[in-house]
Amino acid sequence: MHAAIDLAAKLATFKEAWQPRTVSLFNGHDVMVARLRGEYHWHVHPESDDFFLVLAGALEIDLEDGAMVTLAPGQLYVVPRGVRHRPRAIGEAHILLIEPTGTPNSGDPATAAPRRVI
C-alpha cells in the first residue's frame, strides 16, 4: 500500500516462464509481470484486449491474419479482443501484462496459469 511497485524487483522473485504474477489491481484488471521463454500456443481472449509492454528482451506476436508484431523494450502492443495470437520470446522476455481479473492467460481456464499475487 502506498508504495512504488518495482517491476524488475517483482520479476526477480520468480523464474518460471508463462506464469504471470499480479503486482497491482487497476479498474477490474490484474496488472502482471511475466517471464516469457520460447513460444506459447495460439489462443484468443474473446472478451478482452490483451496488453503487452516489453520491459526486457524481445517478443514476437503472431496474429491470425499472418502479421507479426515485434516488440523491443519500451514498446507495447494491444491485441484486440477476439484476435487469435501466439506470443514468442526471443531468448527471455520480461513483460508487463494487463488483463481483466479472472482472464485465463491461455484463453482457456483448463490450461491457464493460476492467479498469483505477489
Added chain:
Amino acid sequence: MHAAIDLAAKLATFKEAWQPRTVSLFNGHDVMVARLRGEYHWHVHPESDDFFLVLAGALEIDLEDGAMVTLAPGQLYVVPRGVRHRPRAIGEAHILLIEPTGTPNSGDPATAAPRRVI
C-alpha cells in the same frame, strides 16, 4: 495497426507537459504517454483508478492521507479511485498513463487537457 508502439518515439513527437497523448486503446481505456514537469494540482478521479508507470525521470505522488509515493523508471503505482492526489515531477518525467476513455486528466472536464491521439 499491427505495429509495435514505441513509447520513446511517441514522446519525442511533442514537448508540452501535462498534455497526455493517446497511443493505444485497451478495454475502454486510453493508453497514454505524457511528459510531466513541476507540480500538478490536487485532484481526484471518483470513478477510476489512476495508473502511473514511470518511463524516465522521477515522479512523486502526494496522497490525501499525507503519504508520498516516489517512482523511478520501471516503477508503477495505481492511485485508487476516489483518492485525492498531486503528482510532481522531479525535473522532467515521462510516464505511461492509463485511464478510461473520457476521463479528464485534471479530474474536471473544465480544466482537462484535450484528448489527443497520436
